[in-house]
Amino acid sequence: MRLIERYLFRQLLGPTLLATLALVALALLARSLxxxxxIIEQRQSAGVFLKIIALALPQLLAMVLPIAVFVATLxxxxxxxxxxxxxxxxxxxxxxxxVISPAVRLxxxxxxLSLVMSLWxxxxxxxxxxxxxxxxxxxxxxxxxxxxxxxxPGPNLTVYAQTIDRDQVIHNLFIHQEKANGGSITYTAREGxxxxxxxxxxxxxxxxxxxxxxxxxxxxxxxxxxxxxxxxSLFQNDELLHYKIADRYPHELFFPDLTQTWEQNNQVKLxxxxxxxxxxxxYNLAMMSMALAAVLGGSFSRMGYSKRIAVVGAAAAMVQIxxxxxxxxxxxxxxxxxLQYVVPLAAIWWGLSxxxxxxxxxxxxxxxxxxxxxxxxx
Numbered sequence: 001m002r003l004i005e006r007y008l009f010r011q012l013l014g015p016t017l018l019a020t021l022a023l024v025a026l027a028l029l030a031r032s033l034x035x036x037x038x039i040i041e042q043r044q045s046a047g048v049f050l051k052i053i054a055l056a057l058p059q060l061l062a063m064v065l066p067i068a069v070f071v072a073t074l075x076x077x078x079x080x081x082x083x084x085x086x087x088x089x090x091x092x093x094x095x096x097x098x099v100i101s102p103a104v105r106l107x108x109x110x111x112x113l114s115l116v117m118s119l120w121x122x123x124x125x126x127x128x129x130x131x132x133x134x135x136x137x138x139x140x141x142x143x144x145x146x147x148x149x150x151x152x153p154g155p156n157l158t159v160y161a162q163t164i165d166r167d168q169v170i171h172n173l174f175i176h177q178e179k180a181n182g183g184s185i186t187y188t189a190r191e192g193x194x195x196x197x198x199x200x201x202x203x204x205x206x207x208x209x210x211x212x213x214x215x216x217x218x219x220x221x222x223x224x225x226x227x228x229x230x231x232x233s234l235f236q237n238d239e240l241l242h243y244k245i246a247d248r249y250p251h252e253l254f255f256p257d258l259t260q261t262w263e264q265n266n267q268v269k270l271x272x273x274x275x276x277x278x279x280x281x282x283y284n285l286a287m288m289s290m291a292l293a294a295v296l297g298g299s300f301s302r303m304g305y306s307k308r309i310a311v312v313g314a315a316a317a318m319v320q321i322x323x324x325x326x327x328x329x330x331x332x333x334x335x336x337x338x339l340q341y342v343v344p345l346a347a348i349w350w351g352l353s354x355x356x357x358x359x360x361x362x363x364x365x366x367x368x369x370x371x372x373x374x375x376x377x378x
Contacts (some may be wrong), residue, residue, distance in 0.1 A: 004089060009102035011080060014071035023064035024057070031056050045135060051130070052132060055125040056284060069110050070287035070316055073103060074309055077295040081305070086296070096356060101252065107187070107288035113282035119250050126247045134241045144194070144203070145170055161192075169193050169310050171206065175229065182215040187229065203229040227353040242333045245273050253277070272330035275337045282344035283323065289351025290316045297354030 032053050036169055080086050089099050144153045145161045156179075162172035175187040189208030197203065209223040245253075245266065253274030256263040263270070294312035295305055323343045330336045 002169055004092075004094065005098065005102050008080070008089075008099070009106065012076045012103055012106050015076045016069055016110075017072075018169050019068035019072040019075075020061070020065060023068050024060055027064055028057070029051060031060065032292060048132065048136070052129055052345050056118050057127045058125045064115050065110055065114055066096040066283040066287045066320070069107060070313075073291035074294060074313075077103070077291065078305060078309065081295050096296070099299060100296065100355060103288055104285075104293055109287045110284040110288075111217075111281045112186045114284055115278075118280055119333050130243065130247055131241065145173075173208070175203075179215075183213050185210055185212040187227070189227070192229075198229060198365055201231040203231055205229055245269055248273070250274060250277060262331040264285055268334045269331045270336050272327060272337060272340075275330065275340045276327050279340045279344055280323075282341075282348070285318065286319060286344040286347035286351070287316055289348045289355075290319070291351075293351040293354035297351070297357075316347075320342060 032049075035049065036050055038130035041353045054337060077086070090096075105127055145151065145159055145164060147161055147163050150158055150160045155178060157242060158176040159168045160174040164170050167251045168269050170189070170192040173187070173189045173192045176184065177186075178184050187208060188209045191207065192205045194201065194203050205224075205227045207225060208227065209221065210227070212220045212222075214220070242262070248270065253270045256267060256270050260266065290312055297308070297312075323340070326336065326343055330340060
């Protein structure tokens with residue numbers, strides 16, 4: 001019996017891994033397309049782009065794992081049942097529980113993996129992504145210049161550059177600044193580079209000139225080999241990095257620091273997210289039980305179970321949608337949080353009830369032919 005259970009487990013594990021890899025790859029592709037402006041518009045390196053995509057993997061895995069479990073279980077069990085391997089297990093004396101135990105064990109493993117991802121790995125990766133974007137936002141070069149475009153990084157300031165090479169050297173730079181007294185000054189330089197002088201950000205211009213019009217209309221012209229353009233007044237970045245709800249760890253969700261204004265205003269949403277982190281892994285068990293019910297929850301059919309699978313598939317989709325809807329409702333009312341547990345547990349109960357309400361049969365010989373006869377007590 002143990003050998004048969006291991007065989008059934010392997011038959012389920014393979015399709016589950018393949019379905020998970022396929023769905024994760026699809027989700028990563030969609031995420032990479034949405035984040036492609038990191039390279040195009042903000043001129044970050046491919047390493048930064050790949051880092052962001054890799055850090056999104058835990059969140060995507062936790063999201064697609066219940067779907068992969070459901071699809072893979074349907075495919076594997078439908079094949080096993082259609083080829084009568086499941087029927088042979090019943091005929092050999094295996095109880096219904098022992099037949100489904102490999103699937104349940106796989107679902108428990110997926111649930112534990114999702115729980116670890118949801119509680120610790122996903123918040124860590126979400127924080128790392130936010131910190132990466134914060135560092136990109138603080139990148140003066142990407143804010144100040146966009147190659148081939150006129151930009152206005154600050155009030156009364158217009159900047160244009162032809163190109164920026166891999167060493168972050170800005171070529172053919174043009175800067176026009178309007179002054180508060182009504183005058184203006186224009187800088188042109190063959191190249192420039194952003195650096196620091198005395199701890200303050202500056203733009204070091206090389207091989208250029210500037211033309212300044214005073215408020216009285218007097219033109220002053222000056223050429224130079226190197227000129228330091230102060231950026232500190234334009235980029236005084238006193239913004240602090242703030243972690244959003246998805247970035248919080250469980251203790252920060254259930255026990256927020258209510259001395260902070262943001263935590264006070266979002267206490268209900270924080271609590272809702274905390275319960276969602278605990279209940280979302282249960283959807284692996286729910287999807288597995290519903291997939292088992294689709295194949296084993298009815299009478300045997302040599303014609304397949306397409307209709308039953310379609311009905312249960314629609315029901316599984318509704319369970320997932322209902323779960324998201326309940327989560328959204330809990331964001332506004334903390335009293336509804338118990339419903340987040342009710343949805344997956346009700347799906348698990350329904351699936352198992354459909355499985356165990358059927359009587360296991362056995363094969364007996366009748367006139368040289370085999371027939372499936374109900375066998376009580378299993």
